[in-house]
Amino acid sequence: MPDTLPTPCMICVAITGSLPTKANNPAVPITVTEQIESTQGAFEAGASIVHAHVRNDDETPSSDPERFARLKEGLEKHCPGMIIQFSTGGRSGAGRMRGGMLPLAPDMASLSVGSNNFPTRVYENPPDLVDWLASEMRSYNVRPEIEAFDLSHILQAAKMHADGRLATTPYVQFVMGVKNAMPADRDVFDFYIKTVKRLFGDETPWCAAGIGAHQLTVNEWAVAVGGHART
Amino acid sequence: MPDTLPTPCMICVAITGSLPTKANNPAVPITVTEQIESTQGAFEAGASIVHAHVRNDDETPSSDPERFARLKEGLEKHCPGMIIQFSTGGRSGAGRMRGGMLPLAPDMASLSVGSNNFPTRVYENPPDLVDWLASEMRSYNVRPEIEAFDLSHILQAAKMHADGRLATTPYVQFVMGVKNAMPADRDVFDFYIKTVKRLFGDETPWCAAGIGAHQLTVNEWAVAVGGHART
Numbered sequence: 001m002p003d004t005l006p007t008p009c010m011i012c013v014a015i016t017g018s019l020p021t022k023a024n025n026p027a028v029p030i031t032v033t034e035q036i037e038s039t040q041g042a043f044e045a046g047a048s049i050v051h052a053h054v055r056n057d058d059e060t061p062s063s064d065p066e067r068f069a070r071l072k073e074g075l076e077k078h079c080p081g082m083i084i085q086f087s088t089g090g091r092s093g094a095g096r097m098r099g100g101m102l103p104l105a106p107d108m109a110s111l112s113v114g115s116n117n118f119p120t121r122v123y124e125n126p127p128d129l130v131d132w133l134a135s136e137m138r139s140y141n142v143r144p145e146i147e148a149f150d151l152s153h154i155l156q157a158a159k160m161h162a163d164g165r166l167a168t169t170p171y172v173q174f175v176m177g178v179k180n181a182m183p184a185d186r187d188v189f190d191f192y193i194k195t196v197k198r199l200f201g202d203e204t205p206w207c208a209a210g211i212g213a214h215q216l217t218v219n220e221w222a223v224a225v226g227g228h229a230r231t
Numbered sequence: 232m233p234d235t236l237p238t239p240c241m242i243c244v245a246i247t248g249s250l251p252t253k254a255n256n257p258a259v260p261i262t263v264t265e266q267i268e269s270t271q272g273a274f275e276a277g278a279s280i281v282h283a284h285v286r287n288d289d290e291t292p293s294s295d296p297e298r299f300a301r302l303k304e305g306l307e308k309h310c311p312g313m314i315i316q317f318s319t320g321g322r323s324g325a326g327r328m329r330g331g332m333l334p335l336a337p338d339m340a341s342l343s344v345g346s347n348n349f350p351t352r353v354y355e356n357p358p359d360l361v362d363w364l365a366s367e368m369r370s371y372n373v374r375p376e377i378e379a380f381d382l383s384h385i386l387q388a389a390k391m392h393a394d395g396r397l398a399t400t401p402y403v404q405f406v407m408g409v410k411n412a413m414p415a416d417r418d419v420f421d422f423y424i425k426t427v428k429r430l431f432g433d434e435t436p437w438c439a440a441g442i443g444a445h446q447l448t449v450n451e452w453a454v455a456v457g458g459h460a461r462t
């Protein structure tokens with residue numbers, strides 16, 4: 001038995017995402033009740049973080065704080081100790097609506113600190129909105145997960161951290177495989193890790209998410225070198 | 232004497248830029264006549280590429296093809312052999328106006344293939360506009376200079392080149408030091424070079440531009456390792 005155990009791999013489960021509907025996959029949990037049930041299954045199977053979006057009754061993306069509140073209450077009851085992360089991503093609302101649930105003080109929230117292209121449009125995260133979301137996270141003591149769709153987003157997070165604009169050392173997630181943004185490229189992945197260690201310290205945890213067909217590839221890369229994984 | 236001469240360093244002179252006015256600096260050339268005179272001075276001092284924007288009479292940015300035509304005519308006469316590069320950047324016009332001068336068939340034109348943050352706003356280059364600008368460059372045989380404000384822009388250029396969406400192998404320019412985009416970071420600079428060589432071949436030329444206070448630093452880095460420099 002080794003003297004020190006390796007850091008366990010944390011699995012972050014993205015139960016719903018912002019877009020897929022029951023028509024795409026009948027198993028996608030849409031209502032808050034379905035989301036709680038689905039998360040509990042993942043929690044019991046070993047997931048330690050839940051990345052959550054909420055939906056309207058017609059399955060469209062929402063950032064309704066009331067739905068987030070019901071979800072948080074159910075998760076705290078059924079998945080005690082699980083880390084709850086809310087999405088502040090741009091597909092669920094416009095402008096400050098994206099952060100309307102932060103006063104609920106989840107453990108974590110996603111934070112995009114730069115802009116980039118998506119398959120058919122620009123993913124817009126204007127500087128003043130980024131700063132406002134970060135300041136709300138500071139106010140409610142919410143740890144940011146930086147969604148690094150590109151390399152500069154990691155350097156921007158380091159700058160915001162140095163400036164005191166982030167509540168805590170951020171948890172950086174590399175997002176790879178989105179069309180027109182960063183592809184799932186192994187050399188870039190290795191440089192991302194090197195950059196996180198250089199800017200935030202060798203022991204800083206990070207995670208990686210591969211989108212669509214790249215999910216397993218990126219999970220395998222991450223788990224093999226000590227990162228955490230996102231479904 | 233060495234058997235082979237090193238590749239000479241090309242200097243690209245950005246005579247006007249999109250924003251500074253006479254009030255900021257009385258030496259900024261604004262009219263086409265002033266631009267031609269200023270470029271000729273730089274050409275005689277050794278610059279081999281001119282990166283050009285045009286301006287309206289009130290000094291605001293313009294993408295007026297008629298002004299670009301007069302500029303090109305004057306440059307061809309007074310700076311014979313100089314490489315003429317027109318800007319298709321987003322500060323000079325909206326949407327397809329940005330490429331309205333491409334039928335003039337300059338030697339080169341700048342091309343942003345992704346989006347990123349600028350000091351106070353999002354620099355928007357939506358995928359369909361990028362593809363349209365690239366297709367106009369193909370039609371008029373204009374060599375693209377990729378403005379790499381972030382790492383994914385280099386990978387996106389490689390993908391567009393592999394897909395046949397670019398007229399030729401692109402000339403990649405690293406743009407560093409823009410607030411809220413990529414800072415002037417030496418490790419990133421070295422990885423940019425490594426990535427260009429990996430994706431486009433060891434002999435592919437590249438250049439680097441540092442913005443504002445970072446101009447000299449980035450020029451020195453570039454010239455020392457065999458890249459080209461932009462004022």
Ligand SMILES: [Zn+2]
Nearest residue numbers: 017018087089
């Ligand atoms: Zn999400």
Ligand SMILES: [Zn+2]
Nearest residue numbers: 012173207230
């Ligand atoms: Zn994660």
Ligand SMILES: [Zn+2]
Nearest residue numbers: 248249318320
């Ligand atoms: Zn320019």
Ligand SMILES: [Zn+2]
Nearest residue numbers: 243404438461
């Ligand atoms: Zn250049």
